[in-house]
Amino acid sequence: MVLNPVLGKLVSKRVVLASASPRRQEILTNVGLRFEVVPSWFKETLEKSSFTAPYEYAVETARQKALEVANRMHVKHLRTPDVVIGADTIVSVDEQILEKPVDKQDAYRMLSRLNGKEHSVFTGVAIIHCRSKDNQLEMEITDFYEETKVKFSELSEELLWEYIHSGEPMDKAGGYGIQALGGMLVEYVHGDFLNVVGFPLNHFCKKLAELYYPPSKHNVQHKKYDSIPSVDTFEKLSDGESESSNFTGHKDASKLDSVGIYSLGAVYTSENSSGVRTGFTVPLENQNGVSQSAAKLPSKILELMDGFRASKALFVASKLKIFDHLKDKGPMKAVDIANDVGTSVCGTERLLDACAALGLLEKTLQGYSNTDSANIYLTSDGKYSLHGYIIHSNDHLWPLFTNLESAVKEGSRQNHRAFGKKADDLFKDYYHSQEVKQRFMAAMHSIARLTARDVATAFDLSQFKSACDLGGCTGALAHELVQVYPDLKVTVFDLPEVIANTSYFQPSGQHAASVTFVSGDFFKDNLPEADLYILSRVLHDWPDEKIHVLLSKVSAVCRPGCAILLAEMVLDDEKKNRSTALLQSLNMLVQTEGKERSGTEYRALLEQHGFTNVTIRITGNLLDIILCVKM
Template structure:
C-alpha cells in the first residue's frame, strides 16, 4: 500500500464496531431500567431520575450523558443542575405507555440474546445452538407459552418490530387478483389486519398455535375486523394449511433447517390454487452476500438460537420454490433490511 494512502486510513470504524457492545449495553440497560418510560413526555431532574431508578451516584452522570451523546436523551443544564427528557425517537418507541413501544424485542436482547451471543465462537466451532437448552435451562418458548401475560407482551413486541413491514407489504403488493390470504404462524394477527384494512375486498386467516390464537382473537376484535379476519388454530408442521389464494410467512422459514424449510414450502404449494402466491417476509440476504449485514447477523442469531435455523439469499429461496413447483419468483423491498419474496404457482 502506498504511503499516501495509508495516511488516510484510520482504525475508527474497526474500533466503533469492535467496541459497539458498550453503546448497545448502555441503551439496553436504560430500557431495562424503564428510564424512557419514567421520563415519558416530561423532563426530570438528575436527582428525580436517580431516586426513581434507584441508582448509585457513581457512574450516574456518565450513564445519563452517554445516552445524550448517543442521541437517545435531551439535556438542559449539566450534572447536578441537569434535567433530562426523551428525544422524539425514544418518546415514540421506548415509552411503555405508548402503543408504538418496540422495546420488548430489546428487553429480550438484553435478558437473553446478549449473554448467548457471548458464545458465538463456540457456536461457530461446534455448529450447535447456544440458547437455554444448551445451557441446561428450560426452553424459552416453553416458558413463554405457559405464561399468558408474558406471551402477550412478546407477541406485541414482535408486532412492533414488524408492523412497518406489514404496512409496507399491504400497500405495495397488488391484491387486485386475489380474494383470500392465510398467514402461517400469524402470531397476533397483525399482518392479516393490515392487509384487511388497506384492501377491504380481502378475506384473511391467521393460522397459529391455540395459545397464540387467543391473543390474535383479542387483537382482531379490538380492531373491529372480525368480518374480514378469521383466527384458525393449528400446528403448521402437523396440520394441512388452510386453502387460500395467498399464503404468507413472516419470519418463519429462517427458524428451521433445510428439510423443514422445504416441507413448509411444499405445504404452501399444496394449499394454493393455480396462480396463487406464496409470500415470504424476512431479512432476505442479497445474492452477492455483501450488503445485507443485518440479514447475515440474523442468520448468526439463528445459529445461536435454534438447532438448525438459518437465513438465506433470494437465489436460494428461488431454488427451493422452483423445486416445489412454483413457476416464478420476484421480490419487493419493504423496510430496512426486510423484503417480500413472491413465488407464483
C-alpha cells in the same frame, strides 16, 4: 474499512444509494461506505433542450432520482434515511447528450459518433440530507458535477460491431464501459477516471468535507475545499461532536449554516469540477526524526468494539422504563429519575449521559427528555414501539450471543448453554413459561408493526380476497393488510399457546372484524383455505428439510392463481453485502436450526413446490418480499 475520515462521517448515518448501477455500488463499497441500495424509479425523461448545458441535465436528473427515493422512503417506510445519494452519468459529444442505448443499432449510432473524437463524460451527483419533522420530510440538497474528457481512437466498423455484440454497451451511457472491454477503445482520459465509470469519488469526498467540516471562523474566507482536508484538520474540527443518526438538529447542520455554505431550506449549491488530488496521511516524526505516517483511527473497528456497550446502554434504559418515564414527566433531572426508578444517582446519570450522546435522549439545562424517535420507538406504548424487541434482545438474545463462540465451533444452537436446558425446538423454549412467551410475542409484535407496511405494499395484493398468515403471532401484519386492502379477510394461524394470548395485542377499529385467529401447527395440521399464504419471518427459523414439509403443505392447498408471499431478509447471492442480514443469520445460528438465505436459495426452495414465477422485491428496509403466484 473506512479509509477516509470524511466518509467516516457517514458511518453512523442511514445512507441510501438511489442507484441501480453496480459500478456506483462498487465504487462506494470499495471505500468502506455502508449504505442501502434503493434504485430510483425516476424516469430519465427530462426535456434536454430545456437545459443550456449538458451537465445541468445530469445534475437535475441526479436530483430527481434522489428526491424520488427520499420521498418514497419517507412516505412508504417508517425510517426516513439520513442521506440519499443520486447520480447520473451522460456522455456529451457535438452538443448532443448520449445516455444508455436502447438497442444495438442505437449503441452503434452512439459509438460511431464517438469514434476518433474527444468527448465529455459528465456525472451529476445529488446528496440529500433528510429528516422527518412532525411527519414532514425536510431535505437539504447539495449537488455538483464532474467532467472528464475521453478520446476514442479511430475504430473499424468490425471492431465496433464486435464490441456491440459483446453486450457490454447496453447499460452504459454513451454505449461503452471504460472499465472493461471499452477501455480498448480509449486513447486518453483527462480527469477523474471513476467519474467516467459512474461516480466521481474524489469530488464527492471534497463535497462531504465542505459539508461536514466547513472552514473554521478564523479561516472563513476559504469557503470551499479544493482538496480533501487531512486527518488532523478533521479531528480538531470534529472535537466533541456527537454523531446522531437522525440527521440535523445535529451539529453538522448548524456548522453548515454558520459558515453560510448552505442553509436549511435554502437548498443547494452547484459548482464545476475541481481536479486537485491530495493524500490523506499526516506526516509525523518518530523518535529518530524520520518522517512517518500517523496511525489513522480505525473508526469502524472502534465502533464495532464498542457496539455491545451501546446496545447494553439502550437495553438497560429500556428495562428501567426510562423512556416511558420521560415521556410522561420529562424533562427530568438524573436524581429524580433515579428516585423514581429506584437506581443509584451516579449510575443513572452516566447511563442518561451515554443515552444522550447516542442520540436517544436530549440533555438540556432543564434535564433529560426523549428525542422524537425515543417517543415513537422506545416507549413501551409508542406508535412503533420496539420495547418488546429490545427486552427480548436483552433477556434472550444477549445470553445466546455470549455463546456465539461455541455456536460457531459446534455449528448449532446454544439454548442449553444460555438457559441451562435443552428443548427440542425453538418454540418450546419460548413457550415453557408465560413470562417468556409474552416477552417473545411482544418482541414479534414490535418487529411486525415496524415491517408490516412494507410487507403489505411491496406488491399489489388487491386481487386476493382471503389470506392466511402462517405463524402470524399477534396479528400485527394481518391488521395492516386489512387496512391497506379493506376487502381482504385474513386468518392468523399459529400455535394454540400463541393464539390463546393474542387478545392483549388487538387494536380496536373498523377493520378488526376482518382478522380471525385459528390455532394449529403448520407442520402437522390442516391449513385454512385462502387465496394468499403469507410466511413472514418464518422460513428463516427452519432448516431446508422442514421448509420442504411446510411448502409442500402450502402447495397442496394452493389453487392455481393463488399465491405465496414470503417476507425475509434476502441476502445477496455472494453473501457479502448486507451486514444486518448476515448478523441476523448468526442470530439464527445461536438459537435455531435456520438461517438467512439468498434470493436464489429462496427461489430454489419455492420452485421445488411448483411455485415457479417468483418475484423478489428488495425493499432496502428490514424485510424483503417475495411473491409467487401458482400457475
